[in-house]
Amino acid sequence: MDAFLLQILNGLDKGAAYALIALGLTLIFGTLGVVNFAHGALFMIGAFCAVTLQRFLGYSFVTVDETQTDFLGNPLKVNTPYVEAWFGPETGAAIQDWSVPLAILLVIPVMFFIGYVMERGLIKHFYKRPHADQILVTFGLAIVIGELIKSIYGANPIQTPAPQMFIGTLDFGVMLGFDPGAVAYPMWRLVYFFFSLIIIGAVFAFLQFTTFGMVVRAGMADRETVGLLGIDIDKRFTLMFGMAAAVAGLAGVMYTPILSPHYNIGMDFLVLSFVVVVVGGMGSLPGAVLAGFMLGILQSFASMNEVKALIPGIDQIIIYLVAIIILLTRPRGLMGRKGVMEE
Amino acid sequence: MSKSNFSRRGVLKTGAIAGAGLALPTYLSAAGHTGFTNAPTGNSVKFGFNVPQTGPYAEEGLDELRAQQLAVEHLNGIGDGGMINTFSSKMLDGTGIMGKRVEFVTGDTQTKSDVARASAQSMIQKDGCIMINGGSSSGVAVAVQGLCQEAGVIFMAGLTHSNDTTGKDKKANGFRHFFNAYMSGAALAPVLEREYGNERRAYHLTADYTWGWTQQESIQASTEALGWETVQNVLTPVGAGDFSSYIAPVLNSGADTLILNHYGGDMVNSLTQAVQFGLKDKQVNGKDFKIIVPLYSELMAAGAGSNIEGVFGSMNWNWQLQDAGTQAFVRSFGEKYGFPPSNAAHTCYVQTLLYADAVTRAGSFNPCAVVEALEDFEFDGMGNGPVLYRGADHQCFKDVLVMKGKENPANQYDTLEIVEVTPRAQVEYAPDHPMFAGGDLGACNPGA
Numbered sequence: 001m002d003a004f005l006l007q008i009l010n011g012l013d014k015g016a017a018y019a020l021i022a023l024g025l026t027l028i029f030g031t032l033g034v035v036n037f038a039h040g041a042l043f044m045i046g047a048f049c050a051v052t053l054q055r056f057l058g059y060s061f062v063t064v065d066e067t068q069t070d071f072l073g074n075p076l077k078v079n080t081p082y083v084e085a086w087f088g089p090e091t092g093a094a095i096q097d098w099s100v101p102l103a104i105l106l107v108i109p110v111m112f113f114i115g116y117v118m119e120r121g122l123i124k125h126f127y128k129r130p131h132a133d134q135i136l137v138t139f140g141l142a143i144v145i146g147e148l149i150k151s152i153y154g155a156n157p158i159q160t161p162a163p164q165m166f167i168g169t170l171d172f173g174v175m176l177g178f179d180p181g182a183v184a185y186p187m188w189r190l191v192y193f194f195f196s197l198i199i200i201g202a203v204f205a206f207l208q209f210t211t212f213g214m215v216v217r218a219g220m221a222d223r224e225t226v227g228l229l230g231i232d233i234d235k236r237f238t239l240m241f242g243m244a245a246a247v248a249g250l251a252g253v254m255y256t257p258i259l260s261p262h263y264n265i266g267m268d269f270l271v272l273s274f275v276v277v278v279v280g281g282m283g284s285l286p287g288a289v290l291a292g293f294m295l296g297i298l299q300s301f302a303s304m305n306e307v308k309a310l311i312p313g314i315d316q317i318i319i320y321l322v323a324i325i326i327l328l329t330r331p332r333g334l335m336g337r338k339g340v341m342e343e
Numbered sequence: 344m345s346k347s348n349f350s351r352r353g354v355l356k357t358g359a360i361a362g363a364g365l366a367l368p369t370y371l372s373a374a375g376h377t378g379f380t381n382a383p384t385g386n387s388v389k390f391g392f393n394v395p396q397t398g399p400y401a402e403e404g405l406d407e408l409r410a411q412q413l414a415v416e417h418l419n420g421i422g423d424g425g426m427i428n429t430f431s432s433k434m435l436d437g438t439g440i441m442g443k444r445v446e447f448v449t450g451d452t453q454t455k456s457d458v459a460r461a462s463a464q465s466m467i468q469k470d471g472c473i474m475i476n477g478g479s480s481s482g483v484a485v486a487v488q489g490l491c492q493e494a495g496v497i498f499m500a501g502l503t504h505s506n507d508t509t510g511k512d513k514k515a516n517g518f519r520h521f522f523n524a525y526m527s528g529a530a531l532a533p534v535l536e537r538e539y540g541n542e543r544r545a546y547h548l549t550a551d552y553t554w555g556w557t558q559q560e561s562i563q564a565s566t567e568a569l570g571w572e573t574v575q576n577v578l579t580p581v582g583a584g585d586f587s588s589y590i591a592p593v594l595n596s597g598a599d600t601l602i603l604n605h606y607g608g609d610m611v612n613s614l615t616q617a618v619q620f621g622l623k624d625k626q627v628n629g630k631d632f633k634i635i636v637p638l639y640s641e642l643m644a645a646g647a648g649s650n651i652e653g654v655f656g657s658m659n660w661n662w663q664l665q666d667a668g669t670q671a672f673v674r675s676f677g678e679k680y681g682f683p684p685s686n687a688a689h690t691c692y693v694q695t696l697l698y699a700d701a702v703t704r705a706g707s708f709n710p711c712a713v714v715e716a717l718e719d720f721e722f723d724g725m726g727n728g729p730v731l732y733r734g735a736d737h738q739c740f741k742d743v744l745v746m747k748g749k750e751n752p753a754n755q756y757d758t759l760e761i762v763e764v765t766p767r768a769q770v771e772y773a774p775d776h777p778m779f780a781g782g783d784l785g786a787c788n789p790g791a
Contacts, residue, residue, distance in 0.1 A: 006591040014585065071662065071756055072677045155401030157611045159648035169621035181626075182595055186619040189587070258619070259584055260611055260646065264398075268584045303588030305575060315588070316580060 002173060002182040007300040009172075013189045013258075015296025016196035020251035021269055022276040022288035023203060024244035030220045030283040031237040034123055035131050037139040039273070040266030041146060042111065042245045046252025047261035048149055049110055050103040050160050057083055057096045098163050100256055107249040115245025119238050142266065150263040157260035162188040166257075188257045195254050199247060200289055206243075207285070216240055220283070275323050281336025291334055295319050379709045380495035380790030381471045383443055388708065390415070390447040390695065391466030393477035393487060394501065398454035400479040400607045402642045403687040407477060407501050408449060409680055410688035414695035417675070418445045425675035426696060429668040429724035434703040435696065441703060448472065454479065456486035463487045467494045473708055474499060474698050476691055478521075481505030481554035488517035495790015497710050499694035502687040504606075504638055506557035509738035510779030515787040516710055518717055518737045520697065521690045522770070524558035525778050527637045527657040528565030530743040530765035534655060539600070539633055541570035546598035548589055548613060550605050551578040558604045561778060562637050566602075574598040579605070579613075586613040590620050599627040602635045610636060611646035618650040639746050641685045644758035651748030651758065658744045660686045660726050661761055669726040683756055693725045697732075711787040728767065735774035736784065743770050 021043055028036045060079035068076035084092030095102075122141065126134045161167070166188045173183035207213035219226045219233040226233045252265075259265060276295055280287030301307060302318035314321075326334065383389075392411045395404035417425045420437030427435045439445050448470045450462030466472040467490075475491055478484040478501030485508055491498035492514040500508060500519040504527070509519050535543075545566055549559040555578070563573050574596050579589050590613070593601055601622055605613045617623075617634055625632040636643075639656035662673045662683035672692060676684040684692070697717065705712035718734030727741035745763040752758055772779070 003592060003595050006594065007588070010587050010591055013587065068753070070754070071683045072674060076754070150397070150401075155397065155405065156642055156646045157608050159611075159615070159646065159650075161648070167619075168624070169619075181621070184594065184621050186616075186621070188619065258587075258616070260608075260615060262608060265584070268582070300588045300591075303592075305577060305592055308577075 002178050003304065005172065005176070005183050006185070007304055008297060009183075009185045009189075010303075011297030011300035012293060013193050013296070014299060015293035016193045017251060017255055017269065017292075018273055018276045018296050019289045019292025020196050020199060021248060021273040022280065022292050023200060023285060024247040024251075025273055025277050026280070026283060026285050026288040027203075027240055027244040027247070029277070030285065031216060031240045032119070032123065032127065034126065035134045035138070036123070037135050037270065038118070038142040038145065039138075039244075039248055040268075040270030041142040042115070042248035042266070043252040043255075043269055044149065044261070044263065044266035045114060045145065046107050046111055046249030047160075047256050047265055048153065048252075049107040049249060050100050050253045050256045051153060051158050051261055053103040053106055054096070054099040054160055057081065057099050057102075061085070100160055100162060100253065103253045104250065107253045108246050111246040111249030112242040114249075115242035116238060118245070119241040123241065124238075142270070146263045146266070153263065155263060157262040159260055160256040162191070162257035166191055186258075192254050192258060196251070199250055203243075203247060204285065212236065212239075272319060275319055279323050279326050279333050281333030283337060284333065284335040287333055287335030295322065298322055378789060378791055379711075381467065381473045382791075383473060383708055386443055387446050388440055388443045389470055389472050390445060390698075391450065391463060391470065391472035391475040391477075392447050392691075393450045393452055393459060393463050393466065393475055394691075395454040395479045395483070396449075396451040398452075400454045400502075402646075403479045403502055403607065403640060403685065404452070404454075404477070406642065406685045406688040407479065407691040410676065410684055410692035411447065411476060411695055413676060413679060414692045415445045415447055418696070418699050422679070423671075423675055426668050426672050426693070426725055429671050430696065430700065431723040432700050432704065434700050440699045441706070441708075445699070450477075452477065452479070452483050452487075454483060456482050459483040460486050460490050463490050464494070467491075467496055472496065476694050476698070477501045478503045479687060481508055481557075482552050484508050484519075485512045485553060488512065488514050492516045492785070492788055495710055495788045497698060497713050499698050501691045501694065502640075503554075504558065505554040506561065506778050507553050507782075509736045510557075511781035513736050513738075513779075513782045513784050515714060515737075515785050518694070518697075518732065518739075520694050520732075520739045522657075522659045522741070522743050523738065524554070524561040524637070525772060525776070526743050526770040527558065528561035529770040529772075530657050530745050530763075531562070531635070531637060531655065532565040532569055533765075533769075534745045534763055535566065535635070536569045538655070539630075543569075543571040543600045543630070543633075544574050544598045544628065545571050545600045545602050546574045546593050546596055547576040547602045547604055548586065548593075549576055549578050550581050550609060552581055554606070555604045557778065558637055559602075562602055562604065562635075564778075571600070579609075581609060583609065584612060586616050587620070589613075590617050590622070593617075593622065594620065594625075597627065599630045600633045600635065602637065604637060606638055606640075607643060608646070610643050614647050614654070615650050623650075623653075639759060640687060641683070641756070641758065642687075644748065645755070647748075652750050654748045655762070656746050656748075656759075658686050658746050658759075660689045661744055661746065661759065662689075662756075663759075663761055664726060664744075664764075666724075666726060666728070668724045672726060689726060696725070697722075710789050714787040728764075731767075733774070736779065740767050740771055742767050 025039050060081045062077045065076045065078045070076050169184035171184045276291045280291030302315040394407045416422045452459035474497045476499040481503045484500045484503035488498045498517040549555040636656040639658050701713045701716035705716040720732045723729045730741040743765045746759045747762045749760050
């Protein structure tokens with residue numbers, strides 16, 4: 001039972017990441033009709049916003065300590081971060097410690113701007129092109145962005161720890177009557193789960209309860225009619241692309257303490273997120289969220305030793321297996337609408 | 344009645360031209376190859392440095408490349424000479440190899456066997472390389488070693504730790520300086536016994552490819568010989584990223600030790616996530632829970648940050664060693680690049696010099712002469728104490744380092760400390776040891 005609970009928590013946590021990325025993908029597909037294979041790269045850029053802020057806050061001046069030597073036997077160069085010099089060692093260290101949550105403030109405008117530029121500079125030229133062309137150009141863009149990041153930050157994963165107060169585990173087991181430590185779950189993963197719920201809720205609320213959102217939803221349903229009413233729907237859809245990029249960036253920045261960012265981190269999520277979108281139903285936002293959590297939980301259960309003992313390798317194929325079954329029984333996915341990608 | 348247009352003189356002239364034409368390719372071929380693949384003909388000789396410049400082991404590969412470039416500079420008489428000055432063999436003098444300047448081409452293996460083979464093939468066929476050096480993955484090393492055997496060039500393996508490289512997949516044209524999984528187990532076991540006792544229950548997470556399998560097998564054999572019990576071995580895909588689904592079952596498995604048979608980015612992620620799940624602070628069976636990473640590298644240690652503190656592992660070499668060879672190499676590398684070299688860099692540097700020395704001692708670039716010069720060659724001054732390149736399997740035997748994540752690092756390079764230098768005798772094994780059985784070295788292939 002305790003193992004079962006742990007895998008549910010794991011699944012919700014994985015599902016939260018899938019759902020956030022799939023939500024952004026669906027927003028772009030639902031509004032612009034573009035299959036964006038660079039979406040994983042946007043997740044990765046978000047993650048590297050955290051790395052950038054961490055480095056910025058760690059930016060140091062160098063003093064030479066004659067009493068110590070470096071690996072070559074030369075006097076040791078000691079780096080002191082400016083924030084520690086300006087705000088004192090304790091406050092400066094605390095600011096650096098909170099670099100990941102603080103990066104949220106950076107990632108929203110940066111990602112919105114990148115999304116806007118990406119759409120205006122490249123994606124708009126491919127609206128009337130076949131989906132295969134869109135996939136090729138966005139995939140190529142993802143590779144270019146990945147290599148650019150590698151040339152700046154190197155190929156190794158970079159540690160971006162969570163704030164000290166979120167290091168450690170929360171012992172659910174004790175609350176539920178299990179032995180201490182039996183169902184202990186990392187605190188930052190719980191933070192990520194609740195953070196993703198807030199972001200998903202905010203996106204839905206924005207689309208549901210604002211005039212802007214109402215126009216966008218109308219445009220998603222019937223673009224031409226909304227255009228005939230004199231509304232510049234293209235401009236709103238461009239802003240939605242920026243918003244989708246910001247959602248991907250937020251997913252990435254908060255994921256960095258869970259998975260150390262590296263230049264290829266977006267690719268790790270991209271294919272799975274596309275499967276999530278297809279299973280949820282192309283263009284369906286609730287479908288993307290539902291499928292994200294569902295597939296996350298299924299993948300976690302498939303990783304249990306008891307399950308793998310019955311079906312070896314099931315953890316590697318479960319998502320694709322479920323996708324096949326769902327598409328055979330419900331060709332439009334769980335919550336797909338008629339007419340989407342069926343022309 | 345017909346009349347022939349052929350004159351005797353015409354037939355002779357045509358015959359002579361045709362004969363010369365037919366003979367020319369044979370002559371050129373003989374001049375070009377002189378009996379072996381890519382025999383150097385001009386004033387230079389070319390090496391192929393085939394390392395991962397992208398993919399999960401890219402950082403190791405890039406460091407290997409730095410060391411390989413440094414080795415070429417030292418062979419060509421540029422810089423301070425590094426380990427050439429401390430190497431027990433005194434055949435290298437900084438004038439290239441047998442008077443030929445050393446050049447090189449580089450390739451990106453992407454840590455994929457098929458890509459690595461294609462890259463090595465291009466180096467041999469298009470660039471005319473006489474020797475291939477590199478690795479950073481046992482899957483890649485085994486694949487490229489097989490190719491070099493077929494093509495008739497020497498393969499000086501880089502970072503490859505699987506028993507199979509010089510076990511069931513060994514080849515006459517391939518040589519490994521790096522240690523192997525069996526040696527890691529043999530070196531770690533006494534330290535683990537001293538630190539953690541004889542009653543432990545170990546849970547293995549293992550990278551699902553040749554290196555992971557042989558490392559797990561070796562560590563399991565070594566720890567079970569101490570009296571430890573193996574609770575479970577779970578294979579994980581390479582590049583899994585999020586290992587939480589594999590780590591969560593450890594919590595309730597009754598295990599008190601987690602052994603991570605992961606390398607590179609996978610190790611950084613699995614160790615970080617294991618620490619996040621509170622395993623380092625956990626108590627099981629009345630004991631403190633422990634994590635072990637059998638194969639370490641400085642680059643992984645830097646990536647894992649403070650999570651690595653107190654975690655035991657093993658290494659082929661470390662820049663903190665105090666012998667003259669190590670100090671010479673660290674000084675050359677550090678002054679050129681500004682940071683200390685990794686053990687991946689060290690093994691590639693040493694392999695490049697060892698090849699050059701073998702050619703010089705043999706007096707020939709012929710792969711079979713080089714094989715003969717390297718087999719059972721004993722040397723010193725390269726950072727690992729006295730070393731034997733065993734002829735039976737082309738595996739180097741030398742001291743092995745047991746390392747521990749530094750508790751209070753003084754600077755960014757001070758991530759690992761040397762706990763013990765395990766003497767060579769303790770990690771030696773017979774060529775027909777069961778973990779290395781099934782392969783055949785075969786005969787050297789000069790190609791051409």
